[in-house]
Amino acid sequence: MKNIRSIVIAGITAVMAFSVCSCDSYLDVDRYIYDMTSLDSIFKRKSLLEQYINGASMYLPREEILWWKGEDPFALTTDEAFCSFKMTPVDYAQGKIDRFSSSYDYYNRFYKGIRRANQVIQRIHECEDISEVDRRDFTGRAHFLRAYLYYSLLRQYGPVPILPDDPLPTNGSTESLSFPRGTYDECVDYICENLESAAAMLLDERPDVSTYRVPTKGAALSIISRIRLEAASPWFNGNPYYYDFIRHIDGVPYISQTKDLQKWGIAAAAAKRVINLDKYALFTVPKDADTPELPKNVPNGNFPNGAGDIDPFRSYNDMFTGEELALNVSEYIWTAGFNNDVLYVAFPAVMGGGNGLNVSQQLVDAYKMVDGYDINESSQEYPYPVEAEAWKPIGNNGKSFSGYQMPAQVAKMYDNREMRFYATIAFNHRYWEASSYAGTEPNKKNLEVTYYIDGTGAAWGDHPDDKSFSGYNCCKYVHTSDSPKGGYRSKYFPLIRYAEILLNYVEAMNEMEEGVVYTDEDNNITVKRDKDEMRKYFNMIRFRAGLPGVTDAELNDPAKMREIIKRERQVEFALEGRRFFDLRRWGDLTKNVGTFYGMNVNAKSSNREAYHKRTAMTWQYSIYTISNKLMFYPIIQTVMDKNVKLDQNPGW
Numbered sequence: 001m002k003n004i005r006s007i008v009i010a011g012i013t014a015v016m017a018f019s020v021c022s023c024d025s026y027l028d029v030d031r032y033i034y035d036m037t038s039l040d041s042i043f044k045r046k047s048l049l050e051q052y053i054n055g056a057s058m059y060l061p062r063e064e065i066l067w068w069k070g071e072d073p074f075a076l077t078t079d080e081a082f083c084s085f086k087m088t089p090v091d092y093a094q095g096k097i098d099r100f101s102s103s104y105d106y107y108n109r110f111y112k113g114i115r116r117a118n119q120v121i122q123r124i125h126e127c128e129d130i131s132e133v134d135r136r137d138f139t140g141r142a143h144f145l146r147a148y149l150y151y152s153l154l155r156q157y158g159p160v161p162i163l164p165d166d167p168l169p170t171n172g173s174t175e176s177l178s179f180p181r182g183t184y185d186e187c188v189d190y191i192c193e194n195l196e197s198a199a200a201m202l203l204d205e206r207p208d209v210s211t212y213r214v215p216t217k218g219a220a221l222s223i224i225s226r227i228r229l230e231a232a233s234p235w236f237n238g239n240p241y242y243y244d245f246i247r248h249i250d251g252v253p254y255i256s257q258t259k260d261l262q263k264w265g266i267a268a269a270a271a272k273r274v275i276n277l278d279k280y281a282l283f284t285v286p287k288d289a290d291t292p293e294l295p296k297n298v299p300n301g302n303f304p305n306g307a308g309d310i311d312p313f314r315s316y317n318d319m320f321t322g323e324e325l326a327l328n329v330s331e332y333i334w335t336a337g338f339n340n341d342v343l344y345v346a347f348p349a350v351m352g353g354g355n356g357l358n359v360s361q362q363l364v365d366a367y368k369m370v371d372g373y374d375i376n377e378s379s380q381e382y383p384y385p386v387e388a389e390a391w392k393p394i395g396n397n398g399k400s401f402s403g404y405q406m407p408a409q410v411a412k413m414y415d416n417r418e419m420r421f422y423a424t425i426a427f428n429h430r431y432w433e434a435s436s437y438a439g440t441e442p443n444k445k446n447l448e449v450t451y452y453i454d455g456t457g458a459a460w461g462d463h464p465d466d467k468s469f470s471g472y473n474c475c476k477y478v479h480t481s482d483s484p485k486g487g488y489r490s491k492y493f494p495l496i497r498y499a500e501i502l503l504n505y506v507e508a509m510n511e512m513e514e515g516v517v518y519t520d521e522d523n524n525i526t527v528k529r530d531k532d533e534m535r536k537y538f539n540m541i542r543f544r545a546g547l548p549g550v551t552d553a554e555l556n557d558p559a560k561m562r563e564i565i566k567r568e569r570q571v572e573f574a575l576e577g578r579r580f581f582d583l584r585r586w587g588d589l590t591k592n593v594g595t596f597y598g599m600n601v602n603a604k605s606s607n608r609e610a611y612h613k614r615t616a617m618t619w620q621y622s623i624y625t626i627s628n629k630l631m632f633y634p635i636i637q638t639v640m641d642k643n644v645k646l647d648q649n650p651g652w
Contacts (some may be wrong), residue, residue, distance in 0.1 A: 039119075043126040046134065053120055053138060056145050057213060059113025061106070061152050063577055064336040064493035067357055068345045073104035073156065073633060074580040079592045080363050081474070081575065082622040083345070084356040085465045092633070093593075095625035099634035099652045106156060107639060110149045114163060117146035122166060140201030144215045147194035150187065151227060155581065158632040158649055159184045159254045180247060180645040184255050188231045195220045195227075204279070208327070218279055219334035222496050225270040229504045232263035232511070233585035241628060245650050254647075264511040265518025268527040271505035274333075275537075276525070280498040282544050283324070283331040285314035292401040295371035295382065297548045304540045312546030313402035317423035321479040322491030331499060335492040343482055346426070346474045349460030349467065350443045351434055352484030358622070359425055359472035359575070361597035361614055366570050367421035372547040385412040391612035393429075403480075405431045407448050411612050419546050424574050426473040428452075428599065428611070436486030444485050452605040469619045470598025471611070474575050499572055502537045507565045509534050510558055531555045538565075541572060584631055593626045627651070 042048040062071040068087050076082060076089040083090060091097050092104070120142035124135060153160040161179040182190070199220040206214055230236060238259030245254045274280070284303050291311040299306030318324045319331060326332060347353020368374060369382045378384040385392075390413040398408040399415075404422055406415075409429045414421075426432075426449070434445040449457040451471040459467040479489040512518070512529040519526045539549035554560050569582055583589040596617040603611035629651025640646055 040126075043123045044128055046127055046130040049120070049124070049127050049130070049138065052116065053141055053145070056113050056116035056120070056142070059109055059116070060145070060148060060213075062336070062339070063495060064342075065339045066342050066575070066577055068341050068354065071104075072577060075577060077593070077624070077626065077630065078579040078583060078589075079360055079594075079596070080579050081357050081359045082470075082596055082617070082619070082624075084358060084467060084469055084619070084621065085354070085463075086621065087356075090621050092630065093624045093626065094621075095627070095630065097634070099637045099640070099648065101634075102636070104156075104633065105636050106152070107636060110153050111163070113149045114146055117142045117149070118163065118165060121146070136201040137203050140198045140203075140217075140220075141214065143194045144198035144202065144220055147191045147198060147220075148215075148223065150191050150194075151223065154184070154187050154191065156633045157635055159187050161646070162187065162190050178643045178645050180249050181254065181647060183247070183252060184236055185231070188227055191227060192224050195224045199224075213334075213336050215334055218274060218277055219496065221270070221274050221277070222333045222501055225267070225274055225501055225504050226496065228263070228267040228270040229508055230581070230585045232260075232267045232508065233587075235585050235587045235631070237263055239587070242650065246647075248647055249645060261511075261513060261516070262518060264508045265516065265527055266520075268505055268508035268512065269518060269520040269523070269525045271501050271508060272525050272527060273520070273523050274498075274501045275505065276523075280333060280501070281330040282498060282502075282540055283315060283319050283329050284310040284544060285318055285324075287311045290400065290402055294546060295548070297371055298546060299543065299549065303543055304536075305543075307543045307546050310544070310546075311402050312544065313404060313419040313423060315544050316420050317402075317404075319494070319497075320423075320477050320491070321482075322489035323479060326492040331497045332492070332494050333497055333501075334495045336495055338477065338491040338493045340488045342477055343488055344484055346478060347434075347482075347484050348432065348447070348449045348457045348473075349463065350456055350458075351432060351447060351449075352444065355457065355460070355466045355468060355473070357474050358468055358470035358596070358598065358617070358619075359474055360470060361472070361599070362592075363570070363574060364421075364425055364427070364472060366567060366574075367425070368418045368547065368571075370416045370418055370546070372418070372542070382416045385415075387613075391609045393608075407431055409448070409450075411608070413612060418571075420571055420574075424474065424476045426475040426478075428455075428471055430475070432478075433480040434483035434486060436481040436488075437483040438486060441485070445483065450605060451599065451601050452611055453602050454604050467601070468598075469601060469617060469622065470596065471601050472598060476575050494576070499541055500578075502540055503565065503569055503572065506534050506538045507562075507569075510561045510565060529558075534561075538568070541568060545572075589631070590626050590628060593624055596622045596624075 042052050065071050066075050067083060073089055073092045076087065077093040097103050121139060124139055150162065159181045162182050199217045202215060202217045202220055204217050206216060236255060238257060239255055242253065242255035243257060247254060287310055294300060294307055300308035302309040319329055326335060345354045345356040349355040365375060369378050369384060371379055371382045373379045375384040391411050393409045394406065394412055394415050395408055398410065399406040407429050411428065414427050428451050429448055432447050432449050437445040443456060447456060451457045451468045457468055482488050509527060509529050514529055517526060517528045534555060535550055542549050554564055566586065583592055597614050598617055600611050600613050600615040632649040634649055634652035635646060640648055
């Protein structure tokens with residue numbers, strides 16, 4: 001941080017310098033504050049101060065709005081899914097934005113929230129009717145907000161300016177209010193320092209669900225874990241692609257050109273620190289009479305030593321659907337309120353939904369068979385069907401397990417898959433309950449949805465694009481009672497959950513060189529490439545899903561283990577908004593995102609075999625143009641024009 005202060009007092013956007021006289025200026029407090037009371041009065045009273053902090057949190061990105069009307073420009077920039085109809089995020093994936101585009105221009109919005117957080121940190125001592133416990137907690141919240149808003153800037157724009165901690169004067173000169181960007185590592189260190197400050201002051205837990213977006217100590221430490229893992233990853237750690245991404249005022253590379261392997265140790269220690277809180281655990285649901293028997297190669301011991309006493313489907317499914325109250329989900333670390341637009345996009349049009357999300361065949365194929373084998377190397381006990389058999393129905397009376405129903409017409413290619421598959425992917429002939437619907441219209445509940453051109457999930461009414469072009473949709477957040485025509489169950493969206501911490505820990509350890517030890521002396525944590533630790537925590541994820549654990553041969557091979565971890569993250573966090581950030585940090589985005597595949601939805605229900613063939617998608621919103629310049633969003637040109645100290649991102 002001394003380097004930040006000496007090299008660049010990072011901070012304020014150029015637009016500040018040219019709008020200091022406007023009441024809408026970035027440097028001014030929101031206009032409604034003046035309508036309510038004076039700024040000085042706000043910092044005298046606890047109730048107004050808390051409103052002010054809550055107002056600052058409104059500048060955080062709405063990560064829970066995943067697709068339609070989504071606030072995340074990267075939500076559709078992956079190999080997970082595309083949308084049937086025009087959604088704003090697709091512009092970025094198709095390369096239709098530029099440095100003049102106002103689409104997803106959050107640069108000033110995030111800095112405005114940072115300004116608020118700075119005001120709280122600097123003036124909270126003025127509050128007269130607040131306890132010291134609340135004063136510390138409010139200060140911690142402000143540090144968290146400042147850190148997460150900078151992190152949001154870093155994710156979207158790459159290295160950014162960092163404001164001086166003291167609020168800047170509104171009458172400063174253009175020169176005094178203009179600052180260059182910090183380097184990536186400087187930004188990471190500053191963000192983590194603020195999160196450390198937040199963790200030291202925030203409460204360990206919140207008393208009720210109404211405080212769902214208010215962070216805790218565990219949330220602050222968990223975001224450090226995420227950031228440190230990203231900073232250690234190849235795209236941001238010695239990446240030669242950025243050899244000429246240089247700060248022009250002093251010639252310093254924005255992305256260090258020297259690979260620092262110690263960063264993996266820092267990341268591993270950060271994850272272990274959250275584990276050592278002993279506060280979080282993977283969410284599980286006990287087995288009952290309709291829990292299916294485990295395959296023979298899955299340990300039958302009690303969780304976390306096996307999956308013998310849990311229901312793997314419900315243990316994953318019930319976290320997301322609202323079946324379990326958020327406060328009872330031991331895995332939730334930081335959450336947001338759920339946005340039902342996500343469900344509208346997922347639901348078939350005939351049932352009142354938008355029918356707009358097309359999950360890719362690539363994601364479908366990533367799910368393993370129920371005994372943990374890849375579909376391309378399946379076992380004799382649970383074989384993946386050959387192409388000539390894959391389209392045929394499972395027959396009999398279908399299947400049911402863990403409260404989940406598979407109609408008899410479901411294709412064999414979807415049979416005997418791992419439980420996370422059924423909790424996430426809506427495929428042809430899936431059964432949709434929608435039990436909250438109490439009307440009399442046909443096909444609004446208890447519907448077997450099919451995506452043939454003449455199926456129940458085909459386009460509806462005067463909206464020809466409201467259909468599935470891939471033959472798949474997302475059911476991850478859909479409760480059996482949810483219905484666009486009835487109502488939606490209350491639920492929460494996990495901004496970060498404990499499964500991520502465990503996989504962060506395993507990945508960071510796997511990348512540490514054999515024999516290298518890293519010690520975090522401040523927190524008394526020592527880490528190395530410990531195969532027993534890797535096995536223990538990786539297997540927790542596998543066993544919760546009802547799958548066998550990792551083998552010795554896999555643990556002994558860092559390259560093989562790396563690919564296993566990547567696959568596990570792809571499936572575990574499917575359609576949660578994490579995929580872009582993983583693919584980017586690994587340097588895999590341009591390799592993985594190309595042609596989408598799905599089923600042949602132009603086939604009729606009378607030709608099942610033709611339907612169930614992998615088909616390249618040619619719909620206009622499935623054509624992505626992914627290049628390296630899309631790793632960072634461009635800084636809008638109006639900002640660049642007003643601050644000569646800023647450098648634009650590569651390619652823009």
